[in-house]
Amino acid sequence: MRSISVIGIGETKFGKLDNYSIRDLINEAGNKAIEDAGIEKEKIEALYFSNFNGSYWSTQSHMGALVSETLGLGHIPTLRTEGACASGTLALRQGWMAIALGLYDVVLVGGAEKMTHQTTLIVTTGLASAADLKSEVSNGATFPSLFAMMANRYFHEYGNIRDEMAMCAVQNHENACLNPHAQMHKKITIEKVKQGVPVADPLTIYDCSLVSDGSVFLVLAATDVVKSICKTKKRLVEIVGTGHAGDAISISGKSSLTTLYATVNAAKEAYKMAGVKPLDVDFAEVHDCFTITQIINIEDLGFFEKGKGAKGVADGRTARDGIIPINVSGGLKAKGHPIGATGLSMIYEIVTQMRGEAGERQLKNVDIGLTHNLGGSGATCCVNIFKGL
Amino acid sequence: MRSISVIGIGETKFGKLDNYSIRDLINEAGNKAIEDAGIEKEKIEALYFSNFNGSYWSTQSHMGALVSETLGLGHIPTLRTEGACASGTLALRQGWMAIALGLYDVVLVGGAEKMTHQTTLIVTTGLASAADLKSEVSNGATFPSLFAMMANRYFHEYGNIRDEMAMCAVQNHENACLNPHAQMHKKITIEKVKQGVPVADPLTIYDCSLVSDGSVFLVLAATDVVKSICKTKKRLVEIVGTGHAGDAISISGKSSLTTLYATVNAAKEAYKMAGVKPLDVDFAEVHDCFTITQIINIEDLGFFEKGKGAKGVADGRTARDGIIPINVSGGLKAKGHPIGATGLSMIYEIVTQMRGEAGERQLKNVDIGLTHNLGGSGATCCVNIFKGL
Numbered sequence: 001m002r003s004i005s006v007i008g009i010g011e012t013k014f015g016k017l018d019n020y021s022i023r024d025l026i027n028e029a030g031n032k033a034i035e036d037a038g039i040e041k042e043k044i045e046a047l048y049f050s051n052f053n054g055s056y057w058s059t060q061s062h063m064g065a066l067v068s069e070t071l072g073l074g075h076i077p078t079l080r081t082e083g084a085c086a087s088g089t090l091a092l093r094q095g096w097m098a099i100a101l102g103l104y105d106v107v108l109v110g111g112a113e114k115m116t117h118q119t120t121l122i123v124t125t126g127l128a129s130a131a132d133l134k135s136e137v138s139n140g141a142t143f144p145s146l147f148a149m150m151a152n153r154y155f156h157e158y159g160n161i162r163d164e165m166a167m168c169a170v171q172n173h174e175n176a177c178l179n180p181h182a183q184m185h186k187k188i189t190i191e192k193v194k195q196g197v198p199v200a201d202p203l204t205i206y207d208c209s210l211v212s213d214g215s216v217f218l219v220l221a222a223t224d225v226v227k228s229i230c231k232t233k234k235r236l237v238e239i240v241g242t243g244h245a246g247d248a249i250s251i252s253g254k255s256s257l258t259t260l261y262a263t264v265n266a267a268k269e270a271y272k273m274a275g276v277k278p279l280d281v282d283f284a285e286v287h288d289c290f291t292i293t294q295i296i297n298i299e300d301l302g303f304f305e306k307g308k309g310a311k312g313v314a315d316g317r318t319a320r321d322g323i324i325p326i327n328v329s330g331g332l333k334a335k336g337h338p339i340g341a342t343g344l345s346m347i348y349e350i351v352t353q354m355r356g357e358a359g360e361r362q363l364k365n366v367d368i369g370l371t372h373n374l375g376g377s378g379a380t381c382c383v384n385i386f387k388g389l
Numbered sequence: 390m391r392s393i394s395v396i397g398i399g400e401t402k403f404g405k406l407d408n409y410s411i412r413d414l415i416n417e418a419g420n421k422a423i424e425d426a427g428i429e430k431e432k433i434e435a436l437y438f439s440n441f442n443g444s445y446w447s448t449q450s451h452m453g454a455l456v457s458e459t460l461g462l463g464h465i466p467t468l469r470t471e472g473a474c475a476s477g478t479l480a481l482r483q484g485w486m487a488i489a490l491g492l493y494d495v496v497l498v499g500g501a502e503k504m505t506h507q508t509t510l511i512v513t514t515g516l517a518s519a520a521d522l523k524s525e526v527s528n529g530a531t532f533p534s535l536f537a538m539m540a541n542r543y544f545h546e547y548g549n550i551r552d553e554m555a556m557c558a559v560q561n562h563e564n565a566c567l568n569p570h571a572q573m574h575k576k577i578t579i580e581k582v583k584q585g586v587p588v589a590d591p592l593t594i595y596d597c598s599l600v601s602d603g604s605v606f607l608v609l610a611a612t613d614v615v616k617s618i619c620k621t622k623k624r625l626v627e628i629v630g631t632g633h634a635g636d637a638i639s640i641s642g643k644s645s646l647t648t649l650y651a652t653v654n655a656a657k658e659a660y661k662m663a664g665v666k667p668l669d670v671d672f673a674e675v676h677d678c679f680t681i682t683q684i685i686n687i688e689d690l691g692f693f694e695k696g697k698g699a700k701g702v703a704d705g706r707t708a709r710d711g712i713i714p715i716n717v718s719g720g721l722k723a724k725g726h727p728i729g730a731t732g733l734s735m736i737y738e739i740v741t742q743m744r745g746e747a748g749e750r751q752l753k754n755v756d757i758g759l760t761h762n763l764g765g766s767g768a769t770c771c772v773n774i775f776k777g778l
Contacts, residue, residue, distance in 0.1 A: 023523065047635075056445045059526070061518040062473040065638035065768035069521070075654050077633035078769060079479050080471040084451040090468050094483060101490045129450040132458070134412065137448070244466035246436075249454035265464050379454035380467060 001273070004099050005236040005389065007226055008037025008219030011348045014336030015116075015183040017213040022051075022058050022114040023070050025215035029341075030071045030110055033217035038230040041071070044219070045104035047078040048095040050087040050111035052339035053126045057118050067110060084130035084375030085289060087111065088216070088343025089382035093244050095220050105225045112215035113338035123211055130376045132250035143289070144208060146251050146377045148200035151292040153257040155202075157307070162202055164310035165291035166193035169206050169333055171319055172288060176330025178361035183210050183336035193291075207291040209331075214338030216345045223389070237351045241274025241385035243267060249379045260378035263300040267372070267383045271302075274385040278302030281385070282366045283353065284324065285346035287374035288331040297372055298326060301383070320363065328353065328361055343373030343382065354388040390662070393488050394625040394778065396615055397426025397608030400737045403725030404505075404572040406602040411440075411447050411503040412459055414604035418730075419460045419499055422606035427619040430460070433608070434493035436467040437484040439476040439500035441728035442515045446507050456499060473519035473764030474678060476500065477605070477732025478771035482633050484609050494614045501604035502727035512600055519765045521639035532678070533597055535640050535766045537589035540681035542646040544591075546696070551591055553699035554680035555582035558595050558722055560708055561677060565719025567750035572599050572725035582680075596680040601725030605733040607740075612778070626740045630663025630774035632656060638768045649767035652689040656761070656772045660691075663774040667691030670774070671755045672714040672742065674735035676763035677722050686761055687715060690772070709752065717742065717750055732762030732771065743777040 010032025012025050020028075034041060047064055055061040064078025081090040088111040095109040115123055128137045131146060155161065170190055176182035188206060196204030221229065223238060245265035248254050255261065271277065278301060286301065288294040299309040303324050304317075312318060318326040329335045329349035332342060350369035352358045369386045399421025401414050409417075423430060436453055444450040453467025470479040477500040484498040504512055517526045520535060544550065559579055565571035577595060585593030610618065612627060634654035637643050644650065660666065667690060675690065677683035688698040692713050693706075701707060707715035718724045718738035721731060739758035741747045758775045 021523075046633075053444050053450060055442050055515070055518050058522070059514065059518050060522045061442060061471060061515075062520075062638055062765050062768065064472055065635055065765055066521065068635050068768075069637035069639060069642045073635075075634050075636055075650050077655075078472065078635045079483070079633075082450060082469040082471060083453055083467065094468070094486075097483075097486050097490055097492070101486055103486070125448065126444070126450075129444050129448050131451075132455065133447070133449045134410075244435075244468075245464050246454055246457050246467045247464055248458035249451055250458060253458045261464050266466075376451050376454055379451065379457075 002100050003223035003238055004096055004220055005223045005226065005238045006218050006347065006351050007221045007230065007232055007236060008033045009348050009351050010036055010217045011181055011345060012215045013181045014212045014214035014338055020213060022054060022060065022112055025112045025114065025213060026067050026070050029215035030067065030217045033219050037219040038232045041073060043106050043229050044073055044076060044108045046076050046098055046107045047073060048081060048091040048107060048109045049078060050081050050091040050340040052082060052084065052087050052113055056126045058114055083380035085339050086343060086373045086375030086380040086382055087340050089373040089384060092344065092384065093242055093382055096239055096242055099220060099222050106221045106229060108217060108219055109344065110217035111340040111344045113340040114213050115211050115338065116213050135250045135252055144200040144203055147290040147292055148203045149251065150257045151202055154292060157258055161295060161310035162194065163190055164313045165207060165295060166190040167313050168288060168291040168294040169193050172327050172331040172333040175320065175328050175361060176334030179330050179335055182330040182334055183212050184334040203290060209289045209333050209337040212336035212338040214336060214341045216341040216348050218344055218347060235355045236389040237354050238387045238389050239384060240387045241270035243269030243383040245381055247379045249376060251377050254378065258296060260296060260300050262378050262381035263297060263372065266381040267301050270383040270385050276368060276385060280368055281324065281370045282368050283328060283363055284326055284370040284372065285329060285349050286326055286372040288327060288333050301372055325363055328363060346371035346373060350386050391489050392612035392627055393485055393609055394612045394615065394627045395607050395736065395740050396610045396619065396621055396625060397422045398737050398740050399425055399606045400570055400734060401604045402570050403601045403603035403727055409602060411443060411449065411501055414501045414503065414602060415456050415459050418604035419456065419606045422608050426608040427621045430462060432495050432618050433462055433465060433497045435465050435487055435496045436462060437470060437480040437496060437498045438467060439470050439480040439729040441471060441473065441476050441502055445515045447503055472769035474728050475732060475762045475764030475769040475771055476729050478762040478773060481733065481736065481773065482631055482771055485628055485631055488609060488611050495610045495618060497606060497608055498733065499606035500729040500733045502729040503602050504600050504727065505602050524639045524641055533589040533592055536679040536681055537592045538640060539646045540591055543681060546647055550684060550699035551583065552579055553702045554596060554684060555579040556702050557677060557680040557683045558582050561716050561720040561722040564709065564717050564750060565723030568719045568724055571719040571723055572601050573723040592679060598678045598721035598726040601727040603725060603727030603730045605730040605737050607733055607736060624744045625778040626743050627776045627778050628773060629776045630659035632658030632772040634770055636768045638765060640766050643767065647685060649685060649689050651767050651770035652686060652761065655770040656690050659772040659774050665757060665774060669757055670713065670759045671757050672717060672752055673759040673761065674716055674718060674738050675761040677716060677720040690761055714752055717752060735760035735762060739775050
């Protein structure tokens with residue numbers, strides 16, 4: 001397979017960005033990525049852009065063309081990808097495919113979401129559209145209630161891990177304090193998580209990820225053309241493995257509530273392509289839409305045995321100084337979750353760390369990183385593995 | 390490039406299908422395509438699914454996973470593509486890329502839209518989201534007014550072609566009368582078109598395509614695996630050329646109102662890959678969202694010189710017995726325009742004709758066919774060229 005690297009990255013701050021339209025978010029992150037890569041805009045041959053629900057929240061569909069016009073990309077082909085909260089890495093997957101096939105040498109991959117200008121009702125309705133309208137939403141289920149069912153089932157199968165779930169939130173908040181782009185800069189405690197406003201038992205408000213505005217762009221290039229198209233002296237980060245798998249949209253259509261087979265299968269594909277094992281991974285960004293999801297993910301990705309993820313968290317193995325640091329960026333829980341940008345923000349963190357540009361939250365000796373991006377209650381998953389060159 | 394063929398096709402009737410939910414549409418067209426290919430569901434390795442605005446019209450996003458559950462496709466990867474009215478052939482493009490790269494041998498490509506259950510206001514608002522909210526929709530523009538500007542500009546540059554535009558509608562209605570899946574089975578006249586209810590001068594209601602429900606699915610496979618996976622005796626239809634290009638989302642961002650450079654560039658890529666010229670094409674399905682669009686398209690695709698498309702239509706050269714039959718299916722104008730399915734329906738027609746299964750509307754000696762699918766006011770375009778094996 002042709003070697004493909006991330007050569008440029010750009011990210012806005014995440015949060016309630018009242019002064020930004022979705023076009024403003026795109027403009028800032030897109031131009032940052034192109035500038036970071038040090039290439040002429042004319043070198044960009046295609047755009048793969050992720051947005052989850054701007055058609056509902058911002059009355060704006062057709063965002064590939066919107067980005068192209070906003071960034072002045074001329075007549076290049078554009079595509080919008082959507083797969084709920086995994087939309088971002090679906091764009092990455094398509095961009096990777098296009099270069100791997102040899103259609104293009106350089107593509108722009110981006111994502112954005114503008115959510116905080118809407119009412120809670122409209123945000124919740126838009127989010128719930130990623131679940132099954134017929135069997136779930138029409139019966140009153142929204143994502144907190146679906147993931148609460150998963151948490152309760154996990155307690156039933158493997159024991160009560162309430163404190164360890166809370167510890168995921170505590171760690172992610174602590175990490176976010178060191179990330180200037182993060183929405184939350186506030187430390188919390190296990191007690192505070194457990195005593196938070198109940199959302200869907202056992203989840204409190206502190207077990208849930210955030211509603212955010214934000215945008216991230218990446219420039220991808222065939223590694224063999226990098227020298228001829230730009231003068232970047234920055235470390236190249238190669239995409240060495242990519243996996244994509246799915247499952248039924250509804251919870252009731254899945255064969256397990258505590259193992260997400262979309263994750264298991266996407267990870268299997270990515271590990272095989274990369275030729276690495278879970279133990280080879282130096283650090284990872286995983287999809288912590290809820291605290292229970294982080295526990296399930298680190299097991300499904302093979303970092304911990306099934307049923308042992310919570311203990312791994314409690315023992316500090318996923319902390320910044322642990323054996324497998326998880327969500328050093330702050331994760332969806334504390335960095336934020338502007339849906340279309342979320343998966344790409346994970347890759348932004350991987351590249352930032354591998355370049356040694358992570359400032360106060362810089363990890364040591366990071367050469368292999370993994371991102372895990374999940375859509376719905378585990379119905380779409382992309383896993384990507386990166387290696388610093 | 391690896392040879393890839395369409396080996397199965399399925400389509401619902403198009404129209405106001407009150408008894409169908411979007412899930413019902415998917416179920417019918419998806420199963421038809423799988424049955425038509427004569428393959429086991431287990432052979433399908435990935436799904437690329439197109440939907441334009443179900444998140445707004447049906448409160449249902451994440452439709453890749455919805456399709457997977459509805460059709461019982463297990464853990465295969467799924468992606469939803471969106472690029473306004475070109476969403477359908479964007480799904481085709483991604484499916485083609487994935488097989489060409491060797492990721493998969495067999496993929497399902499589908500599209501659906503459910504529109505007619507909504508009020509005119511909500512349908513119009515949803516459609517307008519494919520234009521630029523900031524410079525166009527916020528100032529009162531919707532697609533009929535944008536394409537009316539293009540028509541008026543065309544009149545200014547090349548002369549008044551009111552009658553020839555009307556002739557496009559007349560021909561497409563006539564063709565649709567022979568297509569059992571078409572929404573309209575009603576002949577019209579040039580006078581009737583011109584005297585129709587004005588929508589945006591010079592366009593009347595008869596110059597505009599329809600609001601429709603419908604779904605189309607295609608099974609694609611690497612040509613070299615077909616014999617080992619199914620017993621189909623039907624003619625294989627190879628995708629010999631595919632092109633994808635874009636432009637600014639807004640009319641004001643484009644360099645011309647009468648030449649759509651997304652079409653010109655996508656066609657150039659497709660013709661080059663296929664190694665064919667416009668004159669080699671036996672018949673084509675082109676994006677007649679409005680009658681003026683059909684005239685501009687047949688010029689931009691190279692079937693007629695710039696400014697001569699209208700005369701070609703008036704001379705009967707695009708009729709069923711003409712030198713380059715256009716929209717034998719009835720087109721968006723009379724077969725219908727369920728947006729996510731529209732581009733794939735064009736391919737459904739190409740395959741149906743090449744197999745000799747088109748009944749009363751069957752063309753003779755068709756070996757090379759072309760589809761042209763446009764998004765917005767010419768901001769996204771996919772052109773595909775097919776050859777019967």
